[in-house]
Amino acid sequence: MDQLIEKKMEDLREDEFLINMGPQHPSTHGVLRLMLKMDGEFVRDLTPYVGYLHRSIEKIAENRTYNQFTPFTDRIDYCASMPSNQAWAVAVEKLAGIEVPERAEYLRVIMTELNRIASHLIYLGVMSLDLGAVTPFLYTFREREKVLDLFEMTCGQRLTYNYIRIGGVSRDIPSQFGKYCFEFTKDFRKKLDDYEAILTENPIFLGRTKGVGVLPLDIAKNYGASGPTIRGSNYAWDIRKAEPYSVYGKLNFEIPTGKNGDTWDRYIVRMEEMRQSCNLIDEALGGIPQSDVIKTKLPVVLKPPKGEVFSRIEAPRGEMGYYIVSNGDKKPYRVKIRTASYGNLQVLAPISVGWKIADLVAIFGSLDVILPEVDR
Amino acid sequence: MLEFDKLLLSIYTALSAWFVSNGIPVIWLDLAVMAFAAAAVLGVLLLAALFLVWWERKISAHIQDRLGPMRTGPHGLLQTLIDALKLIQKEDIVPASADKKIYFWAPVLAFVAAYMAYIVIPFGKGLIARDLNVGILYIIAITTFTVISLLMAGWGSNNKYALLGGMRSAAQVISYEVPLTISVLGAVMLAGTMSMNGIVEAQGPYFWKWYWLPQILGFGIYFIAATAEVNRTPFDLPEAEQELVAGFNVEYSGMKFAMFFLAEFVNMFTVSAIATTLFLGGWQPPIPGLVFIPSWVWFLGKTLFLVFILMWFRWTYPRLRVDQLMGFAWKFLLPLSFVNLFLTGLGVYLFK
Numbered sequence: 001m002d003q004l005i006e007k008k009m010e011d012l013r014e015d016e017f018l019i020n021m022g023p024q025h026p027s028t029h030g031v032l033r034l035m036l037k038m039d040g041e042f043v044r045d046l047t048p049y050v051g052y053l054h055r056s057i058e059k060i061a062e063n064r065t066y067n068q069f070t071p072f073t074d075r076i077d078y079c080a081s082m083p084s085n086q087a088w089a090v091a092v093e094k095l096a097g098i099e100v101p102e103r104a105e106y107l108r109v110i111m112t113e114l115n116r117i118a119s120h121l122i123y124l125g126v127m128s129l130d131l132g133a134v135t136p137f138l139y140t141f142r143e144r145e146k147v148l149d150l151f152e153m154t155c156g157q158r159l160t161y162n163y164i165r166i167g168g169v170s171r172d173i174p175s176q177f178g179k180y181c182f183e184f185t186k187d188f189r190k191k192l193d194d195y196e197a198i199l200t201e202n203p204i205f206l207g208r209t210k211g212v213g214v215l216p217l218d219i220a221k222n223y224g225a226s227g228p229t230i231r232g233s234n235y236a237w238d239i240r241k242a243e244p245y246s247v248y249g250k251l252n253f254e255i256p257t258g259k260n261g262d263t264w265d266r267y268i269v270r271m272e273e274m275r276q277s278c279n280l281i282d283e284a285l286g287g288i289p290q291s292d293v294i295k296t297k298l299p300v301v302l303k304p305p306k307g308e309v310f311s312r313i314e315a316p317r318g319e320m321g322y323y324i325v326s327n328g329d330k331k332p333y334r335v336k337i338r339t340a341s342y343g344n345l346q347v348l349a350p351i352s353v354g355w356k357i358a359d360l361v362a363i364f365g366s367l368d369v370i371l372p373e374v375d376r
Numbered sequence: 377m378l379e380f381d382k383l384l385l386s387i388y389t390a391l392s393a394w395f396v397s398n399g400i401p402v403i404w405l406d407l408a409v410m411a412f413a414a415a416a417v418l419g420v421l422l423l424a425a426l427f428l429v430w431w432e433r434k435i436s437a438h439i440q441d442r443l444g445p446m447r448t449g450p451h452g453l454l455q456t457l458i459d460a461l462k463l464i465q466k467e468d469i470v471p472a473s474a475d476k477k478i479y480f481w482a483p484v485l486a487f488v489a490a491y492m493a494y495i496v497i498p499f500g501k502g503l504i505a506r507d508l509n510v511g512i513l514y515i516i517a518i519t520t521f522t523v524i525s526l527l528m529a530g531w532g533s534n535n536k537y538a539l540l541g542g543m544r545s546a547a548q549v550i551s552y553e554v555p556l557t558i559s560v561l562g563a564v565m566l567a568g569t570m571s572m573n574g575i576v577e578a579q580g581p582y583f584w585k586w587y588w589l590p591q592i593l594g595f596g597i598y599f600i601a602a603t604a605e606v607n608r609t610p611f612d613l614p615e616a617e618q619e620l621v622a623g624f625n626v627e628y629s630g631m632k633f634a635m636f637f638l639a640e641f642v643n644m645f646t647v648s649a650i651a652t653t654l655f656l657g658g659w660q661p662p663i664p665g666l667v668f669i670p671s672w673v674w675f676l677g678k679t680l681f682l683v684f685i686l687m688w689f690r691w692t693y694p695r696l697r698v699d700q701l702m703g704f705a706w707k708f709l710l711p712l713s714f715v716n717l718f719l720t721g722l723g724v725y726l727f728k
Contacts, residue, residue, distance in 0.1 A: 019536050026621060041540070041698055132609055132695025138440040204610055204694045357540075357620075358613075358697045 016044055019357075023052050027130050027361045030371030032345075034360075041356045046349050053375040061335035066092050066166060066302045069335075074160035076320075076337065077373040079122050082108075082115035082151075083315035085164035090245055091311040091322035092166045096304035098296055104168035105247045106288040110181070111154070111163060112313075113277040113284070117188070118147040119316035120270045120277075123368040127267065128199060130365035131208050136198055143191055146184050153177060166302065168295030178285055185278040192274055200268070209264035213351045213363035216261065223350070224343035227318025228269045229367055233261030239314040246313075250287075253280050263366040270368070301330050317341055317368055341373040384502060413506070417494045421642055428641040429456040431680075432687050439691045466630035471534060474627065478532030482525045483628065483635035489521035490642040497649045498573050500659045500672030511572035512564060515650060516557055519605070522643065523549040526624050529636070533627035541623025544613045544698060548604055551702055552611075555709035556601035562594035562720040563587045563654040576658030583662035588655040590723065593716040595655045597709055599682075602647035604705070606640065609690040613698055648682035649675075656682075 022033040031052035037045035057076060061069045073088040074081040086108055093100060100108075125140035148158040154173050155163040163170050199205045220230045230237055238255045240248040256272035258265025306328040312321030318340025325334040344367045352363045388409065395405050430445065430453060437444025445452025470479060496511040498504040508514050523546055530542015564570055566587055567578035579586045588595045604611035613623075620626070625636045652658055656678045659671035696704070 017536065041544075128694060132612065133693060134436070135440050135691045138442065142441055198692075199694075202694065204696055207700050208694060208697060356697060356699070358695075 027365070028371075029126065029364070029369060032369070032371055032374075036357070036360075038357065041358075043353055043355055043357060043360050045353060046360070048345060048348060050345070050371075050374050053372050055372075055376065057376045058335050058337055061332055063331065065330045066096075066304070066332065069332075070165060071160065071162045074162055075372065076339065076376060077119075077315065077317070077341075077370055078159060079370055080115050080119040080316045081159065081161050082111045082164060083313060083320060085161065086112055086246075087311070087313045087315065087320040087322055089164050089166050090313055091309060091324055092302075092304065094311045095307065095309040095324055095326055096166075096302065098167050098298065100168055100296060101291065101293040102247070102289050103172075103291045104294045106284050107169045107173060107294065108164055108246055109248065109251070109284045110173075110281055110288075111151070111161075111169075113280045114147050114150060114181075116277045116316045117274050118144045120274050121147075123270055123316075123365075124195060124267075127362075127365040127368075128205075130361045131205065133199070133205075136195060139191075139195065143188060146188075150177065150181055150184065153180070165295065167298050168293075170295075172292075172294050181281060181285055185281050189275065189278055192271065196271060200271070206264065208358075208362055209267060209366070210262060211260070212263045212359050213355060213366065214260055214262045215266075215347055215351050219347060219350050220261070223346040225318070225347050226343055227314070227316070227340045228266055228273060229318060229340075229344045229347070231255065232258035232266035232269045232366075234259055234265075239312055239319055243312075245311075247284070251280055251283050263362055266366040266368075303328060303330050312338065315340055317370065317373065318344060337376055339373040339376065341369045341371070345369045345374055382502075410506075413495075418491065420499070421491060421494055421645075422638070424645050425638045425641040426456045426460065428645060428683060429459075429637070431683075432641070432690075435684065435687045436691045439688070460634060463634040464631055468630045468632065469627075471627050473534045475532040475534065478528045479627075480532075480632075482529035482532055483632040483639070485528065486522060486525035486639040487635045487642075489518055489525060490639040490646065492518045492521075493646045494642075496572050497646070498576055498653060498658055499675055500670065503659075503672055504573055507571055507573045509574075510570045512560055512570050512575070512650070512654070515572075515646075516553070516560070519643070519646065520549075520553060522605075522639070525639075529628065530624040533624070535627050537620045537622075538624050538626045541613075541620045541626070544620075545607060545624060547698075548607070548611065548613060548701060548705075551705040552601045552604040552709070555597055555705060555713040556605060558710070558713040558717055559591075559594040559597040559601065560650075560654060562591045562716055565717075565720050565724055566590060572653050572658075576653055576660060579657045579660060581657070581660045581662070581664045581667065583657065586655065586657040586660075591655055591716070591720070593712065594720070595651070597713045597716065598651060598655070599685075601705075601709060602651065603686060603689060604701070606643040606647055606686075608644065608686055610693040610696050611701060612690070612695060613701060644683055644686055645679065648679045648686065651682050652678040 016037050016039050019036040019038050020033065021036050022028040023031040028034065033049040033052065035047045035049065036043055055075070057072055060072055064072070070085060070088060073084040076084045092098070121140040121144045125137035128136040151161055151163075152158050154177060155161050155170060215225070215229065215233050217230075217233045217235055220233050220235070226237065234257050236255045236257050239245070240253070241255055253276045256269050256276065258269050304326045306326060308323070308325040310321055310323040312319045319338065320340055321338035323336040323338065324332050327333045348364055348367060352360045355363065392402055392405055395402055433455070434444045434451070445455035448454040448458050470476060493515050495506050496504065496508050496514055498507070526545040526549070527542045530538045530540075530545070533539075563575060567575040569575060569578065607613070625633060628636060652675060659675040661667050661669060661674050
């Protein structure tokens with residue numbers, strides 16, 4: 001009898017099948033292609049294929065002067081252009097030994113923290129969309145519009161700002177900016193509570209995220225994950241604290257961390273980070289020094305000395321770093337860009353194997369990968 | 377007033393007298409009445425579906441702080457009509473590797489199953505196409521056809537996403553059918569009849585006597601299971617956009633897609649209409665003093681209110697996962713519906 005049952009089970013055994021998820025798929029956040037080996041609903045193996053958005057930005061850098069390359073950095077992470085600008089500016093300043101006026105540093109902090117909020121709002125909306133809740137997506141985009149209004153007020157652009165330049169920022173904030181910005185942060189804290197009311201304690205949301213896709217710290221470290229992804233795994237690693245750049249050393253803020261490294265922890269870390277960013281913006285706006293100098297005078301053709309430099313900052317998705325090799329020319333000899341999404345995408349395969357396809361979408365959403373940053 | 381029952385009855389009596397006086401067998405009149413009823417039901421249903429699509433878009437828009445369709449007609453009221461016209465004009469694409477027959481018949485079956493349920497739904501006093509004495513049983517039997525159509529669509533498309541969607545829907549609809557049927561039984565036991573009209577009349581025009589109060593558990597179970605039956609969020613796994621692109625209907629386009637789409641909205645109206653009939657007194661007014669408002673207004677009002685709640689669910693909740701969905705049906709809803717059935721039986725035994 002047992003043999004008979006075993007034989008029947010042998011007949012019933014199903015084959016694994018391959019699903020090509022992407023490059024055109026609603027939840028791949030751009031053009032990622034995942035090759036899934038599925039056993040029914042379960043993901044048994046997965047391979048991400050990247051490169052569909054490759055624009056050879058690193059090669060372009062070799063053919064542009066240092067100032068000319070700044071607009072290209074906007075396109076590396078279009079959800080968070082300010083930090084991309086800043087990472088480039090900080091790297092070149094370190095290479096050429098340029099001092100930045102203090103007011104410009106404060107403006108940089110305000111802008112990058114605003115951009116962090118905007119970027120995390122996209123994460124929040126898309127994450128809830130991945131879980132099937134469409135409405136928070138539109139709410140978060142409504143709030144993001146207000147941040148973009150502030151950017152537009154300052155630099156005239158809503159997506160690619162080219163605001164943070166080498167040696168400072170492109171222009172000063174208008175006189176009304178402080179008022180609108182305080183209004184925004186005040187209002188936004190309430191809105192954050194609203195979002196938490198929709199999602200954080202929602203039993204369906206908890207069921208879909210708690211304990212799903214646990215990212216152990218050693219895997220996160222080995223694959224080079226950073227930003228909220230690694231902080232979700234209870235590791236307080238934040239460049240703003242670890243290697244303070246700009247004026248972050250003078251400002252008070254905390255680094256929120258998760259406990260277990262599951263999807264919910266990565267979510268709650270980002271929610272808390274938005275609150276911290278609000279505090280940072282308020283503090284920076286309050287302590288901004290009055291001065292007319294927002295940009296160091298640079299030579300028309302910037303020729304940094306021979307040498308190489310690596311510098312990194314904390315972008316919304318994690319560490320963003322530029323490695324620049326200069327041969328003393330007006331153009332960099334080589335630029336290597338270290339982006340957070342590339343490392344964060346790599347942990348997807350080890351943590352989502354064994355989960356269902358629905359969880360894969362949730363886990364991928366929680367990593368907050370943005371594809372232009374992966375491919376550059 | 378605006379009640380149709382007496383008018384229809386007098387037309388019928390006059391016509392049958394005319395038929396008898398001219399020596400034509402009355403069976404022809406009955407056939408004509410049947411054809412008329414079928415056409416009327418189809419008309420109501422298409423109108424309802426067109427309206428509901430627009431309504432859903434409006435509700436979702438207002439929940440999401442948007443305006444929704446505004447350009448076509450007043451407040452975009454003609455938008456769905458225009459969309460339907462566009463879908464009719466579209467080329468009918470059949471994937472080369474699809475199973476042609478199954479692929480063709482799936483949307484037809486989906487729509488027919490959705491349509492046939494309407495035959496026994498009492499839209500108002502005397503406004504019922506056919507008052508079967510097994511009305512509710514008939515509806516449950518007919519709506520089960522939907523799952524076959526979804527499975528056919530998933531299999532016939534020869535697409536992996538569609539197949540996953542079809543399999544999910546088969547598992548889901550069959551699982552939720554069980555608590556749904558058992559929760560319906562409570563109302564049937566209280567009314568002592570399976571005829572839809574009989575259940576409505578047993579409840580009477582007093583809102584505290586409607587079955588939502590004694591069957592509050594049954595009503596809840598029914599409504600949750602019905603949400604799953606019509607594949608709405610948080611149970612919209614068969615067409616989970618973020619996972620399966622569009623699920624079972626991923627390969628469908630043009631009119632075939634429109635049929636699935638219409639069937640979804642018709643089904644949503646159906647389950648709300650059944651809930652109205654079983655638990656909210658159907659076309660009865662809440663207090664006898666309000667009887668001057670036509671019965672079909674009460675019916676439509678209650679049904680649309682329930683449809684609104686379904687839409688509200690959809691634009692508020694995230695989606696469950698497939699194992700959570702099945703666990704919820706078998707481990708929670710089913711035992712609860714048995715408890716409800718037992719309590720109802722006890723109540724009927726003790727108080728009647």
